[in-house]
Amino acid sequence: MVRYLTEENSAAAVIDRINDAECSPRFRRIMEGLIMHLHAFIREVALTQEEWEVAIDVLTRTGQKCSAERQEFILMSDTLGVSMLVDAINNRRPEGATENTVLGPFHVAGAPELPMGANISLDGVGESCLFRGRVLDIDGRPVAGAKIDVWSDNANGFYDVQQPGIQPKWNNRGIFTTGADGAYHFRGIKPTSYPVPVDGPAGEMLTAMGRHPYRPSHTHVIVTARGFQKLVTHIFVGDDPYIESDAVFGVKPSLIAPFARTDGGDTAWVCPFDFVLAPQD
Amino acid sequence: MVRYLTEENSAAAVIDRINDAECSPRFRRIMEGLIMHLHAFIREVALTQEEWEVAIDVLTRTGQKCSAERQEFILMSDTLGVSMLVDAINNRRPEGATENTVLGPFHVAGAPELPMGANISLDGVGESCLFRGRVLDIDGRPVAGAKIDVWSDNANGFYDVQQPGIQPKWNNRGIFTTGADGAYHFRGIKPTSYPVPVDGPAGEMLTAMGRHPYRPSHTHVIVTARGFQKLVTHIFVGDDPYIESDAVFGVKPSLIAPFARTDGGDTAWVCPFDFVLAPQD
Numbered sequence: 001m002v003r004y005l006t007e008e009n010s011a012a013a014v015i016d017r018i019n020d021a022e023c024s025p026r027f028r029r030i031m032e033g034l035i036m037h038l039h040a041f042i043r044e045v046a047l048t049q050e051e052w053e054v055a056i057d058v059l060t061r062t063g064q065k066c067s068a069e070r071q072e073f074i075l076m077s078d079t080l081g082v083s084m085l086v087d088a089i090n091n092r093r094p095e096g097a098t099e100n101t102v103l104g105p106f107h108v109a110g111a112p113e114l115p116m117g118a119n120i121s122l123d124g125v126g127e128s129c130l131f132r133g134r135v136l137d138i139d140g141r142p143v144a145g146a147k148i149d150v151w152s153d154n155a156n157g158f159y160d161v162q163q164p165g166i167q168p169k170w171n172n173r174g175i176f177t178t179g180a181d182g183a184y185h186f187r188g189i190k191p192t193s194y195p196v197p198v199d200g201p202a203g204e205m206l207t208a209m210g211r212h213p214y215r216p217s218h219t220h221v222i223v224t225a226r227g228f229q230k231l232v233t234h235i236f237v238g239d240d241p242y243i244e245s246d247a248v249f250g251v252k253p254s255l256i257a258p259f260a261r262t263d264g265g266d267t268a269w270v271c272p273f274d275f276v277l278a279p280q281d
Numbered sequence: 282m283v284r285y286l287t288e289e290n291s292a293a294a295v296i297d298r299i300n301d302a303e304c305s306p307r308f309r310r311i312m313e314g315l316i317m318h319l320h321a322f323i324r325e326v327a328l329t330q331e332e333w334e335v336a337i338d339v340l341t342r343t344g345q346k347c348s349a350e351r352q353e354f355i356l357m358s359d360t361l362g363v364s365m366l367v368d369a370i371n372n373r374r375p376e377g378a379t380e381n382t383v384l385g386p387f388h389v390a391g392a393p394e395l396p397m398g399a400n401i402s403l404d405g406v407g408e409s410c411l412f413r414g415r416v417l418d419i420d421g422r423p424v425a426g427a428k429i430d431v432w433s434d435n436a437n438g439f440y441d442v443q444q445p446g447i448q449p450k451w452n453n454r455g456i457f458t459t460g461a462d463g464a465y466h467f468r469g470i471k472p473t474s475y476p477v478p479v480d481g482p483a484g485e486m487l488t489a490m491g492r493h494p495y496r497p498s499h500t501h502v503i504v505t506a507r508g509f510q511k512l513v514t515h516i517f518v519g520d521d522p523y524i525e526s527d528a529v530f531g532v533k534p535s536l537i538a539p540f541a542r543t544d545g546g547d548t549a550w551v552c553p554f555d556f557v558l559a560p561q562d
Contacts, residue, residue: 005362005530007369013530014362019491027489033326035361037318042366045314052358052367059354063344073340077333080316081286081295085323086333088288208308210300249286249294 011039058201065200071105075202078102078248079211093229096138097278101234101250104220106159111149111173118176119187122168126155126189129259129269131235134182135223136276142182143277146225149175150186152218157194178225190259190269191217193242206247213247216240221275228277235273292320339482346481352386356483359383359529360492374510377419378559382514382531385501387440392430392454399457400468403449407436407470410540410550412516415463416504417557423463424558427506430456431467433499438475459506471540471550472498474521477528487528494528497521502556509558516554 005013014035018028047055065072077083083102091100114120121128135146151173153159160171176184195213197203206213218234236243238256257273286294295316299309328336346353358364364383372381395401402409416427432454434440441452457465476494478484487494499515517524519537538554 003525004532004534005365005369007366007373010362010366010369010530017490017492017526022491023489030326030328030332031490033322037322038361038363039366041314041318042363043370045311046370047311047367049367049371051311052364056352056354056358059340060344060347060352063341063347063354066341066344071337071341073337073344077337080319081291082319082323083333084286085288085291085320086328086330088286088291089324089327090330092288208304209298209312210303211298244284245298249291251285252287253285 007043010043011036014039058204062201070197070200072200072202074105075196075200076205079196079202079206079213081249084249087232091229091232093278094138096276097229098223098231098233098274098276099252099254100232101252101255102248103222103232104248104250106153106161107149107151107220107222108161108173111151111175112170114174114176114186116176116179116183116185117187118174120150120170120172120174121154121187121189122171123154125167126192127269128267129188129190129271130185130262130267131188131219131271131273132183132185133272133274135178135184135225136182136274137228138276138278142178142180143225143228144178144180144182146178146182146223146228146275146277147175148178148184148275149222149224150188151220152188152191153194155189155192157192187267188219190237190271191219193217193240196247211247212242212245214242214245215248216242216246216251218250219271223275223277225277227280229280231275231277233275235271288324291324292317295320339485343482351478351481353481353483355386356477356481357486360477360483360487360494362530365530368513372510372513374559375419377557378510379504379512379514379555379557380533380535381512382533382536383529384503384513385531387434387442388430388432388501388503389442389454392432392456393451395455395457395467397457397464397466398468399455401431401451401453401455402435402468402470403452404435406448407473408550409548410469410471410552411466411543411548412469412500412552412554413464413466414553414555416459416465416506417463417555418509419557419559423459423461424506424509425459425461425463427459427463427504427509427556427558428456429459429465429556430503430505431469432501433469433472434475436470436473438473468548469500471518471552472500474498474523492528493523493526495523495526496529497523497527497532499531500552504556504558506558508561510561512556512558514556516552 002013002016135143160167217237223231235257283294283297416424441448498518504512516538
């Protein structure tokens with residue numbers, strides 16, 4: 001039992017106070033890890049009193065920036081790669097299954113259920129694109145009854161919910177359900193890169209690190225089907241200038257889709273992409 | 282250069298984004314340490330998505346609990362031993378010098394300058410106590426002109442600023458200046474243990490860890506004198522039930538004073554304590 005905290009024993013002094021009779025084993029494990037790494041970090045960098053004051057101020061302002069429309073701590077987590085690490089740890093999949101990536105803040109439940117081939121670009125802002133492919137299981141068999149929930153920004157770089165009154169409600173959003181062949185296709189736009197919000201502490205941090213705030217262009221997708229793990233992912237546009245420097249580290253090479261120009265027809269681009277679902281555990 | 286974040290390379294992927302041309306070397310070092318330990322912590326405990334959501338919620342509520350009167354992130358720092366670790370790193374002193382401890386949230390600048398022997402207990406709530414001793418340098422020579430700024434709670438466990446209108450302004454506060462002999466004495470009360478605020482996330486954390494929120498009884502002191510390091514410390518009451526379990530880890534054995542009952546006279550207790558100042562670097 002450590003009675004008094006010193007510079008040398010500080011983490012142990014705090015951990016020793018955990019009362020196992022009243023603390024759940026899981027909370028103990030999390031707090032032990034947190035305390036050990038927090039104290040080791042502070043010792044390693046020999047944090048000054050002034051730097052500690054800056055840290056308290058940044059954390060306080062991050063909390064106070066949060067509102068019903070804004071979650072600055074998630075943005076901090078995203079831009080520090082924490083959200084993607086947590087996503088990776090919790091979505092380990094068998095070889096061949098489509099990989100997960102972050103949900104992001106702009107998903108809205110209850111988008112319209114649309115027939116195959118429908119156009120989700122209601123404002124027409126952007127280059128038209130045909131998305132098509134199949135939902136498959138890990139053995140290549142089609143998955144029937146899979147729901148594909150898609151959403152993206154328009155070519156101005158904003159989601160409908162960021163521009164109420166300017167964009168039509170449900171612009172660039174829709175849900176499609178596969179038939180027996182597992183196939184899907186719908187029309188929309190080739191998405192556009194955009195910056196994460198920089199008018200808060202996360203933006204200050206990016207600037208101080210010399211980092212840009214852009215996300216490479218992507219279309220969000222959630223695929224669900226009975227008997228399969230929920231897939232939360234993006235389809236990325238490979239020729240985006242930010243593809244190797246996503247501000248939130250969401251890109252995985254397997255999620256870069258071969259967007260290609262068409263030779264005419266009713267869309268300027270075509271994006272073929274198959275979703276491979278992992279079986280439910 | 283790491284292009285894409287994976288579960289295995291996540292910390293390196295984030296650190297590699299730091300742009301040395303635009304990031305100060307000190308900020309780089311701090312962010313490197315923070316990112317490495319944050320990612321190592323999450324991997325070691327295999328944080329679940331739900332636990333991450335709890336962490337985001339706790340951090341957000343901690344920021345939103347902060348106001349002009351309340352600093353919940355400092356309370357988190359205090360109760361996790363971080364404030365004392367930072368204090369220890371930044372106040373390494375030569376053998377024999379009085380040790381530092383945390384400032385706490387209740388110091389008020391501009392307390393009345395009082396003559397030696399004055400009574401700082403304006404409400405009389407508590408057992409009377411004579412504080413006396415000397416301010417010395419590391420070689421035992423008296424320090425003249427040292428300012429001793431003291432403050433404590435009353436015997437109900439509250440500071441004057443916590444009970445405006447109930448306690449007199451400047452109750453249990455005062456500044457005393459030493460003469461040529463370095464000696465000081467003043468009257469006040471034997472202080473009382475009290476809980477840190479538990480109506481916020483720090484209180485929830487203490488409860489979940491099975492920890493009590495009490496600080497052992499103490500009188501705060503700041504001693505300043507030209508040519509010496511500023512001393513921010515407490516005088517602790519040794520027979521306090523919480524002396525070995527201070528909720529903010531502020532106790533150092535050298536700061537426990539020999540409070541003793543008197544055989545009568547005008548105070549019930551006497552607290553002899555010398556302050557030994559380290560020379561300015």
